[in-house]
Amino acid sequence: MSRALQDIISELEQDRSLSEPDRLRERSEVLDSLETWRHGSLPHDVHAEAAVEAGLRHRIEALCAALESIDGQLCRSIRQDIRNGSGAHRLLEWARAAAVGRDAGAEVRGDSYDHLDELISGVLQIDEPEVPLAGLAAEMVFYQPTPARHIFDMAARTALDERDVLIDLGSGLGQVPLLAAICTGARCIGIEWEAAYVECARRCAHALNLDRATFVQGDVREADLSAGTAFYLYTPFKGTMLREVLDRLKAEAAGREIRICTLGPCTATVAQEKWLQVAGSWEIHRPAVFRSA
Ligand SMILES: C[S@@+](CC[C@H](N)C(=O)[O-])C[C@H]1O[C@@H](n2cnc3c(N)ncnc32)[C@H](O)[C@@H]1O
Structure with missing residues (x-):
């Protein structure tokens, strides 16, 4: 041996x-x-x-x-x-290459990570929180980052541009708004309960000169959602909390068309909403994109 x-x-x-x-x-x-x-x-x-x-x-x-x-x-x-200001093409090239390299037809778990996540982690270099976490209330889901391939997939399928404002509901350390701000023309906002995560995300945005990625500390149930044209949920909460936020999004959709992208178990709940239509195909291991009717 x-x-x-x-x-x-x-x-x-x-x-x-x-x-x-x-x-x-x-x-x-x-x-x-x-x-x-x-x-x-x-x-x-x-x-x-x-x-x-x-x-x-x-x-x-x-x-x-x-x-x-x-x-x-x-x-x-x-x-x-x-x-x-020229990072988009580099990252998108990597995302394309990683997608081509993934075995066609092989089932990849939706929450699994790969070498693209290692690259993104090395590129963003988001710090670990320096202060203790506040802790989550019942029905809030603990932090787990969206695998990078899904963020690129979502950005491509929603074709976010300068007219869009993407709001990540429960943004954790901020990877989704940060990558979307790098790779699209959209303004990107993360709303997160844990103040320590918000600080880390802000430091990263500052270090990378990403003015279009901003972060708000607070409870999504009480946050200002009025600017959003696209909302992202990687199952940040469940039960009555999810219900309350979906009702708030429905109220927003009464005034303008919005898109909602989801990943994980919350997709099944969002798919039941009569005021939303699924855009394109919905595959279990990919983000789903919904449009308000
Ligand atoms: C599964 S993680 C998703 C993180 C991030 N969106 C991503 O995809 O990389 C869920 C996040 O939502 C946050 N969260 C849960 N309930 C929340 C609420 N009511 N308001 C704000 N943030 C919340 C949690 O602290 C956690 O960071």
């Missing part, structure tokens, strides 16, 4: 294609496969020879560090483009 491991490492060390910036997915797979050996135990027979073990550990660490450094450079250059 130690021989086999050494052969694998040698092969990876010589694989120059891994240094090409667009081999992000391949680098991610290699880093995943080396994770156990990098931080855990090596195959049993490697332990027999301390020098072999130390040498192998050193090579694994150097290989991982080299691959991470390429990813780091890639993320820094995309961040710079975003700051200069």
Whole structure:
């Protein structure tokens, strides 16, 4: 086994294609496969020879560090483009490439993450909250970010432009408004209960010069929704809270046409609303888009 491991490492060390910036997915797979050996135990027979073990550990660490450094450079250059206002095409290229690379027909769980999420995390570099969270009330759903592929999918299917205001209802750390502001012409607002998340999202928007992404702390049930032309819900709440917010959206739709995009279990509830029509096809593992009638 130690021989086999050494052969694998040698092969990876010589694989120059891994240094090409667009081999992000391949680098991610290699880093995943080396994770156990990098931080855990090596195959049993490697332990027999301390020098072999130390040498192998050193090579694994150097290989991982080299691959991470390429990813780091890639993320820094995309961040710079975003700051200069030209990040959209870079991110959209990555999103397209990732969509092509996904196995056609293979069922991908709607809430699973992939190498596109690793790229987005490196690009946005959203901080962790520095202060304790306030805690959620009953029926509020804890924070979980929308997988990046769904954000690009939603932005493409809603064709958001300068006339639009996208409001993410329960925006967490702000990934949806941030990416939508980078990749579309829309003004993007996140409304979030947890003040600590709002601060993190604001810092990220500021660091990336994203004036069109703003964040409001508050309860969606009481927030101002009057500017929104498109609303996004990644199942932020359930039960009577969801009912109350849907009634508020219905009232907004009495004055203008709005679109509502959903992901996760709340989609089934939203689909029952008589004042909404589903736009296009609705697939269980993708965001659904509804239009007010
Ligand atoms: C599943 S996460 C979605 C996060 C984000 N929209 C995304 O897709 O990446 C739900 C978020 O909604 C927030 N939330 C739940 N109830 C809320 C309410 N009534 N008002 C504001 N935010 C709420 C939670 O704190 C959490 O951050």
